[in-house]
Amino acid sequence: xxxxxxxxxxxxxxxxxxxxxxxxxxxxxxxxxxxxxxxxxxxxxxxxxxxxxxxxxxxxxxxxxxxxxxxxxxxxxxxxxxxxxxxxxxxxxxxxxxxxxxxxxxxxxxxxxxxxxxxxxxxxxxxxxxxxxxxxxxxxxxxxxxxxxxxxxxxxxxxxxxxxxxxxxxxxxxxxxxxxxxxxxxxxxxxxxxxxxxxxxxxxxxxxxxxxxxxxxxxxxxxxxxxxxxxxxxxxxxxxxxxxxxxxxxxxxxxxxxxxxxxxxxxxxxxxxxxxxxxxxxxxxxxxxxxxxxxxxxxxxxxxxxxxxxxxxxxxxxxxxxxxxxxxxxxxxxxxxxxxxxxxxxxxxxxxxxxxxxxxxxxxxxxxxxxx
Ligand code: SAM
Ligand code: SF4
Ligand code: SF4
Numbered sequence: 105x106x107x108x109x110x111x112x113x114x115x116x117x118x119x120x121x122x123x124x125x126x127x128x129x130x131x132x133x134x135x136x137x138x139x140x141x142x143x144x145x146x147x148x149x150x151x152x153x154x155x156x157x158x159x160x161x162x163x164x165x166x167x168x169x170x171x172x173x174x175x176x177x178x179x180x181x182x183x184x185x186x187x188x189x190x191x192x193x194x195x196x197x198x199x200x201x202x203x204x205x206x207x208x209x210x211x212x213x214x215x216x217x218x219x220x221x222x223x224x225x226x227x228x229x230x231x232x233x234x235x236x237x238x239x240x241x242x243x244x245x246x247x248x249x250x251x252x253x254x255x256x257x258x259x260x261x262x263x264x265x266x267x268x269x270x271x272x273x274x275x276x277x278x279x280x281x282x283x284x285x286x287x288x289x290x291x292x293x294x295x296x297x298x299x300x301x302x303x304x305x306x307x308x309x310x311x312x313x314x315x316x317x318x319x320x321x322x323x324x325x326x327x328x329x330x331x332x333x334x335x336x337x338x339x340x341x342x343x344x345x346x347x348x349x350x351x352x353x354x355x356x357x358x359x360x361x362x363x364x365x366x367x368x369x370x371x372x373x374x375x376x377x378x379x380x381x382x383x384x385x386x387x388x389x390x391x392x393x394x395x396x397x398x399x400x401x402x403x404x405x406x407x408x409x410x411x412x413x414x415x416x417x418x419x420x421x422x423x424x425x426x427x428x429x430x431x432x433x434x435x436x437x438x439x440x441x442x443x444x445x446x447x448x449x450x451x452x453x454x455x456x457x458x459x460x461x462x463x464x465x466x467x468x469x470x471x472x473x474x475x476x
Contacts, residue, residue, distance in 0.1 A: 122420050122442070128433040129440065131194035133226040137412075137446035144400035146197045148185055149475030150213065151205040152406045156238050157274040158262075159338070160302055161471050164274055166337040180408045182212075184426055186219045188404055189231075191436045193223050195443070197402075199232040201258075203475035205406065208241045214252040221253025234258065236300070236475075240277060242285030250292045257289050258298040263311045264318055272308060290323055298386070302329045303346040312346075316355045320382040327373050327386035333454070334414055335470040348387035352376060355385065394451030402443065405474050410439065413448030417468055 136142050153173050157164045180188075189200055200220055207213060223231045232255055239259040249257075261282050263269040270276045289297055299319060303309050312328065319326040328351045333340035355361060355376075364375040364384060372395050373386030389395075403411040408423025420442050425435055 122422075122425060122438050124425065124428070124430055124434050125437045125441070128431075128437045130433075131191070131226075131436050131440065133194065133196050135195045135440045135443045137443055139397070139447070139449070141398065141446070142400050143192065143195050143197060143402055143443045145199045145201070145402070146189060146192045147201045147203055147401060147403045147475045148189070149204050149404065149406045149473060150185070150202055150207045150210040150216065151179065152473045153209055154204060154206040154238070154472055155209065155240055155275065156206065156277060158238075158260075158302075159272055159274055159307070160304055160331050160340075161335075161338060163338060167472070174406060178407045180404070180406070180423060182216045182219055184408060184423065185216060185404070186223075187426065187432070187435070188408070188410075188422060188439075189220055190223055191432060191439055192402070193225055193231055194436065195440060197231070198225060198229075199234065201234045201236060201475075203236045205472045205475075206238055206240070207235055208237050208245050214245070214248040214254075217249055217252035217254045232256070236260065237285075238273070238277075239282035239285040243281075243288040246285070246289040246292045246294060250294050254294060256296065256298075257294045258300055259286055259289070260300045260302070261286075261315075262301050262303075263308045264314055265311055268308050268311060272304075286324065295323060296325055297323065298325045298327055300327055300329055302331055303351065304331045305344045305346050307344075309346045312351055312354050313358055316359055316385060319385075320359060320378060322383065325384060325386060327388055329388045330391040332390050332414075334468065336468050337470060342391075345391050347392045348374070348389040349392065351387055361385070390451060391454070394449070394455055396449035396452040399448070403474050405469070410442060411469065411474055412442065412446040413450055414471075414474065415450035415468055416448065416474075419469070419474075 134142055154162055157167060217233060220231065220233050225231060233253060234256040235249065235254055236258045239261065242259065259282065262272045264279055266279050269279045286297060301315055315326055328348060330348060331340065331345050352361060360379040361376040362379055364377050366375065373388050375384055375386050377384040405411060405419055409419025410422050411419045422435065425438060
């Protein structure tokens with residue numbers, strides 16, 4: 105295979121260089137953007153590598169053996185990540201999710217979890233630390249992660265059928281190993297455990313009801329996610345999206361459901377519970393029903409760029425500031441300024457002009473780099 109021009113696909117080298125502010129300001133525990141959305145959640149990608157090649161995320165044709173993943177010194181160190189997290193918490197972040205790539209491939213991740221678990225909100229509360237993983241090595245790591253202070257884990261699982269799952273992860277990884285990881289995570293007390301199933305029409309939508317049935321009456325909360333047009337390499341098309349309304353209708357026809365009110369404002373998942381008391385499911389309708397109006401999420405890429413939207417084409421290079429000797433006060437001021445200027449509402453705009461946004465010509469950031 106010939107080398108792939110990754111700069112054309114993953115524009116991590118083209119980022120906004122932010123000036124170091126001359127005047128600094130103190131964090132107040134609340135910073136809001138141009139649409140009055142507070143900064144509340146932080147997702148941190150700890151590696152751009154993964155042992156899966158999910159067709160909707162890291163297709164093999166792009167992320168093949170010649171793909172240039174980042175060198176170790178390009179990655180933020182645990183100290184750098186914790187520094188950004190601490191400043192974010194001072195601005196009002198209450199939830200931190202570690203993601204990737206596959207976060208459990210980052211060596212010593214439990215040390216980072218312990219460092220983050222020591223953070224406190226301005227009024228002295230613990231920060232909610234969570235992790236999204238493909239579950240492949242969860243059985244090995246669950247206890248250490250729990251001991252380090254991890255609270256919750258979300259495990260991705262796209263099918264219970266081995267052939268379907270292997271075709272979707274594209275590395276022939278078996279379902280049974282992920283299910284075992286789930287069991288171990290549950291037994292060590294990580295919870296509530298959520299399961300993410302990304303739906304791609306014609307690939308795994310035939311398994312919707314089987315998945316629902318399997319996880320009904322268990323401690324696990326299954327969530328169905330619409331296939332998103334994130335990145336520039338997953339060949340997204342609207343026809344491959346299974347709308348959440350269809351998911352709910354298909355399950356409801358066999359296992360009656362009723363809608364439940366959200367746990368908190370800004371929750372991305374809409375909740376439904378089984379009428380017979382068998383637990384609940386969630387649907388994440390990122391494509392058919394945007395939730396930009398309440399989006400309070402910032403993302404830090406593996407190499408320390410701050411993105412204010414999953415569909416951004418440009419990040420703000422916080423690593424350059426940190427490695428250039430920026431003080432905490434300066435970094436804090438930069439982060440507040442970036443958030444205050446935020447106007448992102450990609451999904452809302454997409455709903456009103458599908459096609460037009462993709463035609464803009466700008467390369468978008470890949471999910472494995474920015475963290476889902
Ligand atoms: N490797 C970990 C995993 O798979 O859970 C964490 C990173 S992955 C990028 C985070 C989440 O994004 C996963 O639940 C994955 O299924 C989801 N995801 C990736 N690409 C997606 C896409 N194009 N549309 C919707 N969800 C996607
Ligand atoms: Fe890897 Fe997660 Fe992307 Fe699948 S969704 S390729 S497991 S990063
Ligand atoms: Fe948030 Fe951007 Fe997604 Fe809208 S499109 S919900 S602003 S990440």
